[in-house]
Amino acid sequence: MKRILPFIIAFLFTFSTGQLISQASDTINPGHHASVKHPAPGSTDPVADLAQAAANPIANMISVPMQFNFNFGVGDYNREQTTLNLEPVLPFKMFTWNVIMRGIVPFMQKPHNAESGSDYGVGDMNFSMFFVPPVVGKGGKVQFTYGFGPAVNIPITSSSPPATPAFGSGAFGIGPTIVALLLSKHIVFGITFNQIWSYDPAYDYSAFFGQYFFTWNIKKGWFVNSTPSITANWKAAEGEQWTVPFGAGFGKIVHAKVPMKFMLQGYANVIRPTGAAPFTLSFMYVLMFPHKP
Numbered sequence: 001m002k003r004i005l006p007f008i009i010a011f012l013f014t015f016s017t018g019q020l021i022s023q024a025s026d027t028i029n030p031g032h033h034a035s036v037k038h039p040a041p042g043s044t045d046p047v048a049d050l051a052q053a054a055a056n057p058i059a060n061m062i063s064v065p066m067q068f069n070f071n072f073g074v075g076d077y078n079r080e081q082t083t084l085n086l087e088p089v090l091p092f093k094m095f096t097w098n099v100i101m102r103g104i105v106p107f108m109q110k111p112h113n114a115e116s117g118s119d120y121g122v123g124d125m126n127f128s129m130f131f132v133p134p135v136v137g138k139g140g141k142v143q144f145t146y147g148f149g150p151a152v153n154i155p156i157t158s159s160s161p162p163a164t165p166a167f168g169s170g171a172f173g174i175g176p177t178i179v180a181l182l183l184s185k186h187i188v189f190g191i192t193f194n195q196i197w198s199y200d201p202a203y204d205y206s207a208f209f210g211q212y213f214f215t216w217n218i219k220k221g222w223f224v225n226s227t228p229s230i231t232a233n234w235k236a237a238e239g240e241q242w243t244v245p246f247g248a249g250f251g252k253i254v255h256a257k258v259p260m261k262f263m264l265q266g267y268a269n270v271i272r273p274t275g276a277a278p279f280t281l282s283f284m285y286v287l288m289f290p291h292k293p
Contacts, residue, residue, distance in 0.1 A: 047221045048185070051253045054261045054288060055188035055215035055225065058100045058132050058147045058179055062289040063089045065261075071277030079111035081277060083123075098132040100147060105156070108167055113275070121159025124168030126209075127152045128177050128194065143183045151177035151194035153207070171203035181213070188215040208232040221253035228267055236273065244271035245280065261286035 053059040065088075071081040084107040091100045106123035130147030137143045157168035173196040181190025191212045198205035208231065215225040226248040232241050249265025263284040269277060 047253055047255045048217060050255060050259050050288065050290065051215075051217040051221060051223055052183060052185075052188060053290065054253055054286065055213070055217070055223070056145075056181065056183065057102075057190075057192060057213070058098070058130050058145065058181075060091045060098045060100075060132075061089075061291070062091065063286055065089070065284060065286040067282060067284045070281045070283075071279075072281070073278045074111055075113040075275050077111075077113065077115050079113075081111055082109045083107065094131075096134055100130040100132060102128045102130075106167075108159075110159075110167065119159050119162075119167075121157065121167045123157055124170075125154040125156050127154060130177070130179060141184060144181075145183065146178070146180040148176070148178045151175055151196055151209075153196050153198075153205070169198070169203065169205045169207075171198040171200055171205040173198040173203075173205050173207070186217045188213070188217075204235050206234040208234065221255065222250070223252070224248065224250045225263070225265070227265070233273075240273040242271045243269055243273065243276060245269045247280075249282070251284070259288040259290065261288060 053061050054063075065085075067085040067087065069083040069085070071083070072078075074081045086105045086107070087102060089100065089102045091098055093099075104126040107121075108123055109118050109120050111118045128151045129149040131149050132145060132147040135143050135145045151174070153169065153171065153173040155168060155170045155172055157170055159167050175194060175196040177192070177194035179190060179192035181188060189212075191210070193208070193210035195208050196206070210230040211227060213225065213227040215223050215227075217223045228245040228247065230245070231243045234241060245267035247265060247267035249263060251261060251263030254260045254262070261284070263282075263286075265282045265284075267280045267282070269280065272278065
């Protein structure tokens, strides 16, 4: 119970916040039903439009994703590690371009390399800002969009009791990030990556993050997808740098008063550092706030 209580509290807090935002939007725009600003290519189905927007990491839509990661087989005693990533997304307009701001804050439980005992805390925050030009091929069967900007590692690490090693690097770092994707009526495919370096001589930090994402929207809000997160710590020893998962999952868009996305995925970490989890189960819950028509 102690392990899952922070996750339950975070879930209830986010859901309550979403309800308040939705009620405020309905007050400002009474009688309007939520829909995405730009429909999916060739689509007039609001569920299909939401499904496409939900699969697009730089969609012009406010969202509050929460991702629960359960890592199995950690360390010499095959323990379980859990992480909750809060990933709010806030877009705004800058002339004809969109600017998408995304923050990722991990709340973590890390088991000791023993039969029992764990540390609890918060890891470094990752903040990205994407500058997104107008969609290429707007109105056609296939659209292309991309974004670029800075990615920042912000050291907000804390834990109880103080963990060794710490939950984060403790380093402030910055670097470039980019995303590019193709969108059609049923398929969203793209890639994103960033590279962050620390400029503080007291730290030796250099990390890579990459992801390809593929989503096939079936019908009635159902979809199958694969969105593995590939990471590299360039300062680790040779053979201990990369984590490369392989897997897939499925989910559903619920077109309610506050549209929601539910997703379940499983990944085998085919390349991983010593002691890292060989398998990860991931559950994601997303509150979406599309533009009013």
